[in-house]
Structures are given as C-alpha cells and as structure tokens.
Amino acid sequence: MMLTSKSIKGREAHELGLVDVITSANELVNTACSWALEIVEKQRPWFKSLYRIDRLPDLVEVKDVLRFARVQTKKKAPNVQHPIVCIDVIEEGIVSGPRAGLMKELLSAKMLEQTQTSKSLRHFFFAQRATSKIPNVTNIGLTPRKIKKAAIVGGGLMGSGIATVLILNNFKVILKEVNEQLLSAGINRVKGNLQSFVRKGQLTKEDRETKFSLLSGVLDYEQFRDADVVIEAVIEDVLLKQQIFSDLEKYCHHNCIFATNTSTIDLNLIGQKTGSQDRIVGTHFFSPAHVMPLLEIVGTRQTSSQVIVDLLDVAKKIRKTPIVVGNCTGFAVNRMFFPYSQAASFLVDYGLDVYHIDHVITQFGMPMGPFRLADLVGFGVATATRKQYFQSYPERCYKSMLLLQILLEDNRTGESSRKGFYVYDDKRKASRDPDLRKYIEKSRSMGGVMQNPKLMKLTDNDIVEIILFPVVNEACRVLDEGIALKASDLDVASVMGMSFPSYRGGVMSWADSLGAKYVYDRLEAWSKDYGQFFKPCEYLAARAHQGASLAAKVDGAKSRL
Structure with a gap:
C-alpha cells in the first residue's frame, strides 16, 4: 500500500490495524476526543495506541519481507528513490524503535522534498487540477447544462468503451449501429467491459445489472430526439462523419451537443455540411475509453463556450481529466507525439x-x-x-x-x-x-x-x-x-x-x-x-x-x- 500509494477504505484499514476505530461522521470529533482523553488519563496505553507493533511477525521474517520488497521495488521503479527510502524508514522503526523510525521519516522526507522527482510529482499534481480552468470560458459566469441522456453512433471498441464509462456514471445511453449484428456485438462489448469491473471487485453483480439497464440499442436516429449530447465514434472516414452530422441535425433538438471522437480529422471538415458549427466539438477519448483517464475536449473557433463548459462538467462526472485544446491534425496528444x-x-x-x-x-x-x-x-x-x-x-x-x-x-x-x-x-x-x-x-x-x-x-x-x-x-x-x-x-x-x-x-x-x-x-x-x-x-x-x-x-x- 505504501509503495504504490494504493488507497484503502476505512474498514480494511481497521482490519489491518492502521486505524483504531470506525465511527460515523457525526461522532468523529467526539470519538477522537474520547480516545485522546482516555490516553491522557492512562485508561489506554498511549505507547500501544501510537506505536503498535503487535501485528508484526518476528524480526527475521520482517527482514525477509523487506528484502523481497526492495528487490521488487528496484525492478518496478528503477528510476525513483522514494519507495526504497520508504522501506528504509519502515526497517529503522522496526529495528531501532518507533522514535528512531519517526526521526528517520522526518529527515528522509526533508531530503526527498529537494529532489527533482518530488518537484516533478508536485508539478504534475497541481497541473492536473488546473486543466479545467479555461480563460474566457470557465470564468465568465456560465453554468453547465444538465446532461442526462447521451447517444453514441458506432458500437466498436471506442463506441462501446465510451458507452461503458457513461453508464458506469449513471448517464442514460443510446447506442446506434447500422445493423442487428453490429449492434449486438457493440452491446456485448459493453457487457464484457462491465464484467471486467465485476471480476476486479470494482462492481457488484447487482450494480452491473443496474448500470447495464441504462443502455439501449437502436438502428435509427428516432430516439436521438431527446439526447443532450451525441458522440460519433465511427471509423476515420471524413465523408461518413459528414453524413452522420448532417443526419443528426435533422433529428436532434437545437441545444444537443454534436461531438466526435476523431483522433486526427479537422473538426471544421467534419461539420462542413451542417449549420451547427457552434455546437460541434471533439471529445477524444483514449483507448480503452472506460479505462484511460484523459479526455481531450477539442474546440474550434466556432464552438460555443457553453458547449465547452457542459463537457467539462461531463468529464468531471465520468471521472476523466479533461484538457481543452484547439483544432488541428492530431489535436494535442497525438500531434506532439x-x-x-x-x-x-x-x-x-x-x-x-x-x-x-x-x-x-x-x-x-x-x-x-x-x-x-x-x-x-x-x-x-x-x-x-x-x-x-x-x-x-x-x-x-x-x-x-x-x-x-x-x-x-x-x-x-x-x-x-x-x-x-x-x-x-x-x-x-x-x-x-x-x-x-x-x-x-x-x-x-x-x-x-x-x-x-x-x-x-x-x-x-x-x-x-x-x-x-x-x-x-x-x-x-x-x-x-x-x-x-x-x-x-x-x-x-x-x-x-x-x-x-x-x-x-x-x-x-x-x-x-x-x-x-x-x-x-x-x-x-x-x-x-x-x-x-x-x-x-x-x-x-x-x-x-x-x-x-x-x-x-x-x-x-x-x-x-
């Protein structure tokens, strides 16, 4: 957990002995004060509460575990220093006692803080949190509109992945394909994606069925009439995309966002045959869409600020990190690489x-x-x-x-x-x-x-x-x-x-x-x-x-x- 920065839930932390008691949010302060007073009044041994070692095996076994951890860490993270330092601090606390371990932790933290790795990780941490701040877009008082229903054109790997991430986050989704065979394949891909979350313990079987019920498959655009956003996810064919966007304009309401998952094609070219340039936008998911954390939101000079604000809100709800970029071949990620x-x-x-x-x-x-x-x-x-x-x-x-x-x-x-x-x-x-x-x-x-x-x-x-x-x-x-x-x-x-x-x-x-x-x-x-x-x-x-x-x-x- 410490070496990989893996987060764990409260009950697991309690079972591991990392926390002393689980309480409700309302009782948190009272419970903490009660425990602190009991320690002060010697009703609880402070040493055991603050320096627990009763879960540890004998010293020989501990050293074997730490030795194995060092070998694995050097293989998995050869370019960084802090995981090995973490192991050193743990060993110091076990071998020389809790006070010595805490002192080594303090000195090690000060040393690591000055490294280039620390500076880089801190930079990245704050950079992630700054991607949603767009001058003249997010600071002009616009409020995100409610996006409740999404439609996806194309049920291939990308389309089914996008459908998966949307239903996982409680959006109603319509998936369109051109024939029954392709539609069935697309829906089965979504099923398979959900099942992979069940296998990993990230979703219960009951939740899987609830999420899957949010998806419906269609062969025409009739049910697109009340969609709040349509995401096109077909092959990289300009003429096909132009036809799709022209058709969407006939069926969708005037506030519906027209998004394309293209990774390279000029958005102005895609929307050339429509009169809706202000609501055409790129939503470039990375493959697999239900796993990769990044979402490129691509705006043209005609794309309205409201559409960008709406999609930033969607990105937040589907737990993606958005970057807002301009329109060119390859956009930002694929172009620079x-x-x-x-x-x-x-x-x-x-x-x-x-x-x-x-x-x-x-x-x-x-x-x-x-x-x-x-x-x-x-x-x-x-x-x-x-x-x-x-x-x-x-x-x-x-x-x-x-x-x-x-x-x-x-x-x-x-x-x-x-x-x-x-x-x-x-x-x-x-x-x-x-x-x-x-x-x-x-x-x-x-x-x-x-x-x-x-x-x-x-x-x-x-x-x-x-x-x-x-x-x-x-x-x-x-x-x-x-x-x-x-x-x-x-x-x-x-x-x-x-x-x-x-x-x-x-x-x-x-x-x-x-x-x-x-x-x-x-x-x-x-x-x-x-x-x-x-x-x-x-x-x-x-x-x-x-x-x-x-x-x-x-x-x-x-x-x-």
Missing part, C-alpha cells in the same frame, strides 16, 4: 536495433517502446495516421515508411496478427523475432540507406533524447499556435494520454529540467547532420536564447478556441 515513432524509425533505418531502442525507452520510464506500441496499435492505423501527418506537416516529417509497408505486404500487421516487430504467443506475450532483420535490410536497400557509424555509437541517453526531443519541439509548436493553453496541460496530456512517466513531471516539465538551451542545441546539431525533421521551432529557439522556461507565458499567441 507523432515525431516519437518517426524518430525511432529514423534510427532503425540508419543502423540501430529495434529491440535495443524499445529497451532504452522503457528504461527511461515509458511502459513500452515505440515499436512495441506500433504493434499494439496495429500497422494499418499507424500507416493511415502517418499519411495524415505527412499531408499536414510535410516539411518536418521523416518520410520513410518502407519498413512498415514491407511488413504489411507480408501480412505482419502487429499484435492482432501475432506478428509485427515482435512475435506473439497465444497469451499475447511478445518475443523478439530474428526474422525481423531481413525486413529491415530490405527496407534499407530499397530506400538507399546505409548504416551510419556515428549514429550507431549513440549512448542510451542519446537515444532517449533523439526520440523525445522532437516530441518536445512539436509540443512547443502546439503552444505557439495556441492549440494548447499552457505547457502544464501538455504535461498532463503526455502522462495521461501517452503514459510519459509522471515522476518526470510530463514532457515539458522534463525538458525544462534539462533546460531549453540544451534541448535547442541538441536539435540544432542534429538538424545540420540529419535534416529538417530535427529543426528547432521558433518558440523553442526564442526561449533558448532568452534563457526562459518552456512553460513561460506565450506572448502574442492566438488561442484556437
């Missing part, structure tokens, strides 16, 4: 090993490397999104897609086909594939690319920086263009959307800990050696030359909201 996989591909083209790159990135703190992530997402999706970025940002994309194309031609599509950059067993466990080398050599040959001796000598730290500094660079552009309101929003987005390590504070906070000038100098040097992909943007250059923080307020930037 598109160079991530491209930088990794660049390194492989010029001689580095796929598996070594993934290992280095996971050692840095990401849950998986760029190639394992590509397998998880699937090469079809990866190829389609890359094409969109090539169209939108051609001057700064690493153009080579040969390796992915060659793998796709051989029916290696990622984890779903059990073969991608890795191979997968029946339990989806990934293993390295010696055959991958021949595909890489073929792509180098077709692209006329040779191994680069200088790049092949990169240290692990160099690899981290050459992959993540282009992400920082793109994040700076996102700020400069007014897509995001503040750097701390991008920190939250990087941690909660792409699993960047929270103990580094988020991608911008991490870059600031290194210094804007350092990041700029590295990118500038790489751009001279390896091309425009690494060219630092004006925002980063200005802050490097001024010695300013990347989080410093942007002068003259025009918000896209």
Whole structure:
C-alpha cells in the first residue's frame, strides 16, 4: 500500500490495524476526543495506541519481507528513490524503535522534498487540477447544462468503451449501429467491459445489472430526439462523419451537443455540411475509453463556450481529466507525439536495433517502446495516421515508411496478427523475432540507406533524447499556435494520454529540467547532420536564447478556441 500509494477504505484499514476505530461522521470529533482523553488519563496505553507493533511477525521474517520488497521495488521503479527510502524508514522503526523510525521519516522526507522527482510529482499534481480552468470560458459566469441522456453512433471498441464509462456514471445511453449484428456485438462489448469491473471487485453483480439497464440499442436516429449530447465514434472516414452530422441535425433538438471522437480529422471538415458549427466539438477519448483517464475536449473557433463548459462538467462526472485544446491534425496528444515513432524509425533505418531502442525507452520510464506500441496499435492505423501527418506537416516529417509497408505486404500487421516487430504467443506475450532483420535490410536497400557509424555509437541517453526531443519541439509548436493553453496541460496530456512517466513531471516539465538551451542545441546539431525533421521551432529557439522556461507565458499567441 505504501509503495504504490494504493488507497484503502476505512474498514480494511481497521482490519489491518492502521486505524483504531470506525465511527460515523457525526461522532468523529467526539470519538477522537474520547480516545485522546482516555490516553491522557492512562485508561489506554498511549505507547500501544501510537506505536503498535503487535501485528508484526518476528524480526527475521520482517527482514525477509523487506528484502523481497526492495528487490521488487528496484525492478518496478528503477528510476525513483522514494519507495526504497520508504522501506528504509519502515526497517529503522522496526529495528531501532518507533522514535528512531519517526526521526528517520522526518529527515528522509526533508531530503526527498529537494529532489527533482518530488518537484516533478508536485508539478504534475497541481497541473492536473488546473486543466479545467479555461480563460474566457470557465470564468465568465456560465453554468453547465444538465446532461442526462447521451447517444453514441458506432458500437466498436471506442463506441462501446465510451458507452461503458457513461453508464458506469449513471448517464442514460443510446447506442446506434447500422445493423442487428453490429449492434449486438457493440452491446456485448459493453457487457464484457462491465464484467471486467465485476471480476476486479470494482462492481457488484447487482450494480452491473443496474448500470447495464441504462443502455439501449437502436438502428435509427428516432430516439436521438431527446439526447443532450451525441458522440460519433465511427471509423476515420471524413465523408461518413459528414453524413452522420448532417443526419443528426435533422433529428436532434437545437441545444444537443454534436461531438466526435476523431483522433486526427479537422473538426471544421467534419461539420462542413451542417449549420451547427457552434455546437460541434471533439471529445477524444483514449483507448480503452472506460479505462484511460484523459479526455481531450477539442474546440474550434466556432464552438460555443457553453458547449465547452457542459463537457467539462461531463468529464468531471465520468471521472476523466479533461484538457481543452484547439483544432488541428492530431489535436494535442497525438500531434506532439507523432515525431516519437518517426524518430525511432529514423534510427532503425540508419543502423540501430529495434529491440535495443524499445529497451532504452522503457528504461527511461515509458511502459513500452515505440515499436512495441506500433504493434499494439496495429500497422494499418499507424500507416493511415502517418499519411495524415505527412499531408499536414510535410516539411518536418521523416518520410520513410518502407519498413512498415514491407511488413504489411507480408501480412505482419502487429499484435492482432501475432506478428509485427515482435512475435506473439497465444497469451499475447511478445518475443523478439530474428526474422525481423531481413525486413529491415530490405527496407534499407530499397530506400538507399546505409548504416551510419556515428549514429550507431549513440549512448542510451542519446537515444532517449533523439526520440523525445522532437516530441518536445512539436509540443512547443502546439503552444505557439495556441492549440494548447499552457505547457502544464501538455504535461498532463503526455502522462495521461501517452503514459510519459509522471515522476518526470510530463514532457515539458522534463525538458525544462534539462533546460531549453540544451534541448535547442541538441536539435540544432542534429538538424545540420540529419535534416529538417530535427529543426528547432521558433518558440523553442526564442526561449533558448532568452534563457526562459518552456512553460513561460506565450506572448502574442492566438488561442484556437
């Protein structure tokens, strides 16, 4: 519990001996005073009440437990200090007595408070709580309208996940599909999602049935007439989305919010065939929608402030952390991370090993490397999104897609086909594939690319920086263009959307800990050696030359909201 910051409920804490008594809220103060007086009057032994050790096994067993905890902690959290310090404090209290343990805790807390990890975690804590504060939107006296009924178009993985999170939080939901077979599949996905919460002990069977009763399935738009919000969650097809929004306008009431779960497509394009631009908004959930904590709320310059306020309230009710961003290809999260996989591909083209790159990135703190992530997402999706970025940002994309194309031609599509950059067993466990080398050599040959001796000598730290500094660079552009309101929003987005390590504070906070000038100098040097992909943007250059923080307020930037 202490090592993972796991929260527990009162009754469990009482059973573990962490609290002495459970009482009602009304009696809390009286009960506490009564216990304190009994200790003062020696009716209760104060030593036992404050320094309980009666639940502990003998010292030999305790040391074995702590030794095992140290080994596991070093494996699971190799980049942070505080879990090991926590174990040290516990051991001191057991071996040398409670007073010695408390003194070590005090000194250790003071020491840890000064570390970069502590500063980063505190920054992230406050950044999370600041994402809902939107100038000229949340501070102009608008009150959220009541959203009681939501409709979802599309019952695939995303649509069913969104339906799940809504009914879990007591919203009535209509799920629409185009035929009975797809509708049944979508409803069954929602059932499966709810069952997963039952298996984990997070939902009772009775609660599951109550929540499921909030869902209804339809094949047309008739029941959308009293929906307060419609979320479109179909495939990334512009013409299909345009048709859906045009149809919605015919059936839904004039205050209904029209939301799209697109992850990359321009919202102005989606709403082009409607007269309702002021209520069109992006609600980009991350997959799986009923698990991932982030929600990107995407506004255009036409989207009304009332719609943003309404969706911020919905985000709060469904327990998502919202970030409000402007409209562009990729929005905030996907846009700032598109160079991530491209930088990794660049390194492989010029001689580095796929598996070594993934290992280095996971050692840095990401849950998986760029190639394992590509397998998880699937090469079809990866190829389609890359094409969109090539169209939108051609001057700064690493153009080579040969390796992915060659793998796709051989029916290696990622984890779903059990073969991608890795191979997968029946339990989806990934293993390295010696055959991958021949595909890489073929792509180098077709692209006329040779191994680069200088790049092949990169240290692990160099690899981290050459992959993540282009992400920082793109994040700076996102700020400069007014897509995001503040750097701390991008920190939250990087941690909660792409699993960047929270103990580094988020991608911008991490870059600031290194210094804007350092990041700029590295990118500038790489751009001279390896091309425009690494060219630092004006925002980063200005802050490097001024010695300013990347989080410093942007002068003259025009918000896209």
